Amino acid sequence: MAKRVIVVGSGIIGASIAYHLAKEGAEVTVLDAGEPGGIATRASWAWINASWGNPEPYFRLRMASIARWRALQEEIPGLAIQWCGGLIWDLPPAELDAYAAERAAWGHPIRRVTRAEILALEPNLREVPEHAYHVAGEGMLEPLAATLALLEAAKAQGAEVLGDMPVKWLEEEDGRVTGVITDEGVIHAEETVVAAGAHSAALLDSVGITLRMSSPAGLLSHSNPAPRLLNGLVMTPGLHIRQTAEGRIVAGTDFAGAEPEEDAEGLARSLEAKVEAMVKGAEGLGLDFLTIGYRPTPADGFAAVGRPRNRPGLYAAVTHSGVTLAAVIGQASATELITGARDALLAPYHPDRPSLT
Incomplete structure (x- = not known):
């Protein structure tokens, strides 16, 4: 008999878990307080990468997710990912070189590029450095469109997706989580997955479980549409930019607290x-709109995935880097929920680790 699972949250993490569960034969219901597609997901910069200052285990997890994204692109019609590559020079030169050497030793396909090579990759950039690093295997997606594609693929496998269905708290009986309580009443399931982003901690708290996390705000500017000006992702000091399929240049930065x-x-x-100062051809584009996303971030900065306190019937999946990690978290979580087998890549990221409780 198929295992009945509720997934609370229809952002990219919840959507991926729902798809992988439904694919394995589970009876899945996805609940979201608003429109399907989540909140943080919609305001993501949507960079699929294994870069930045992550320790090696997190790097390995991210590389596994990149591989799973490539497989998902073959499985799911309408899941569009641009494997456009990324240029990086947003650290001082010595730190950048040390960072790249460390990643290269781990097997990351990161390549030093000269000024001429930077301009060959991105001819519309101004004031580029003497050298940077390029990772050809990085990609980007349109976060809402990708999430909706995952949800549609889950529905094609029999999943039910319900929007405008806020979960008030978790239902518990004799120490086991047995479902959720909504304005429509109790919905029962054998397993309840909390993938509700910034609201996850409050839901877990309703059954006495602490998950220390924050939800820092991230702002992105979206230009008016333009002809193709950028070929890939570009990470510079104080400015990260990419161009969407409809031609908008999306820009973000670290606001340093x-x-x-x-x-x-x-x-x-x-x-x-x-953007207009850095990219030739972007002059006069102007700001079309901005987005502010609240990034669900466990207290130590790394994913929290698994059964909090080994509570029967309950599973949590909370992370920043949701776009990068959604593919592997979806697959690994579904396997653990159905078979009980935990992927070794998730070993450091149990929600019961001391930094989160």
Whole structure:
């Protein structure tokens, strides 16, 4: 008999878990407080990568997810991923070289490129450095479209997706989580997956489980559409940019502890001005709109995936880097929920680790 599973949250993590569960024959219901597609997912910069200052186990997890994304692209019609590569020079030169050497020793296909090679990859950039690093295997997707494609693929396998269905708290009986309580009443299941992003901690708290996490705001500016000006992802000091399928240049930066909500319009216009100064052909594009996303981030910065306190009937999947990690978390979580076998790549990321409880 098929295992009945509720997935709370229809962002890219919840959608991937739902798809992988349904593919394995589970009876899946996805619940979301708003429209399917989640909240943080919609405002993601949507970079699929194994870069940045991650320790080797997290690097391995991210590389596995990149491989799974490539497989998913073959499995799911309408899942569009651009494997466009990424240029990186957003660290001081000595730190950048040390970072690249470490990644190369781990087997990362990161390549040093000269100024001439940078301009060959991105001819519309101004003021490029003498050298940078390029990773050809990195990609980007349109986060809402990709999430909806995963949900449609789950539905094709029999899953039910219900929007405008907020979960008030988790239902528990004799120490086992038996489902969720909504405004429509109790919905029962053998397993309940909490993949509700910034709201995950509150839901877990409803059954006495602590998950230390934060939800820092991230702001992105979106230009008016333009002809193709960028070929891939570009990470520079103070500005990260990519161009969407519809031609908008999406820009973000690290606000170094500032609260972007306090002057969102001003910060977005500042980002857009940097874009227009950096990219030839972007002059006068202007800001079309901005987005602010609240990134669900466990307290130590790494994913929290598994059964909190080994509570029967309950599973949690909370992470920043959701776009990169959704593919492997979806696959590994579904396997663990159905068979009980835990992927070794998830070993460091149990939600019961001391930094989170």
